[in-house]
Amino acid sequence: MSNYYANLLKRRAKAFLESTQTDFAKGNYYLVLFHVEQFLQLYLKHLLYMKIGDYPKTRSVVRLIKDVIRVYSKNRLREFYEKNLETLYLLEEAYISSRYLPREYDKDIAERVLKFAEKVLEVLEWLEKRS
Numbered sequence: 282m283s284n285y286y287a288n289l290l291k292r293r294a295k296a297f298l299e300s301t302q303t304d305f306a307k308g309n310y311y312l313v314l315f316h317v318e319q320f321l322q323l324y325l326k327h328l329l330y331m332k333i334g335d336y337p338k339t340r341s342v343v344r345l346i347k348d349v350i351r352v353y354s355k356n357r358l359r360e361f362y363e364k365n366l367e368t369l370y371l372l373e374e375a376y377i378s379s380r381y382l383p384r385e386y387d388k389d390i391a392e393r394v395l396k397f398a399e400k401v402l403e404v405l406e407w408l409e410k411r412s
Contacts, residue, residue, distance in 0.1 A: 287330045294323035298402065301395060310391035311384065314375035317398045321372065324405050325349050332412060340376065343369050353408055361404050368397050371410060 298320040303314040310372065325345035326390035329336035332352050337344065350359050362369070372394070 283330070283334060287327055288302065290323050290327035290330060294320045294327060298398060301398065305395065307382055308388075309380055310386040311375065313391040314372060314386055314394050315379040316402075317374045317394050318372040320398065321346075321369075321401060322376075324402075326411075328353070328405065328409060331409070342372055349393070349408070350371065353412060355379060355408055355411070358404060358408055365397060365401075 298318045301313050301316045301320075306312070312411070320342060321342050322345060325334040325342065325348075327343070327373060328349050337348060338386060341344065343366075346358070346362050350362060371390075375384070
């Protein structure tokens with residue numbers, strides 16, 4: 282059951298990431314940020330579940346990435362976190378805004394977040410392979 286659940290989290294994470302291309306093409310930039318946040322949240326939960334069999338019931342990507350850093354003890358992830366802290370907080374804001382506030386984002390920020398998503402996927406896949 283645990284591998285099934287962990288793989289489900291990962292599949293859903295990647296599905297959210299794939300949807301960002303359609304969101305961007307349609308000019309739904311707020312959805313780009315929302316879907317990148319959902320991708321990151323689920324992938325981090327996947328990593329925690331694979332390592333410890335559970336994850337905190339939070340929606341905070343900052344909290345989740347801190348937990349992954351602690352559990353996996355990899356400097357590369359810590360460095361990535363420190364370098365991209367502002368983007369992580371932006372994604373948390375985008376998650377909240379998408380549900381509760383009339384917040385819009387422009388094409389430039391959506392492009393930056395898409396590039397961030399590519400980098401974070403690379404780092405998380407690297408981490409997963411080395412665990």
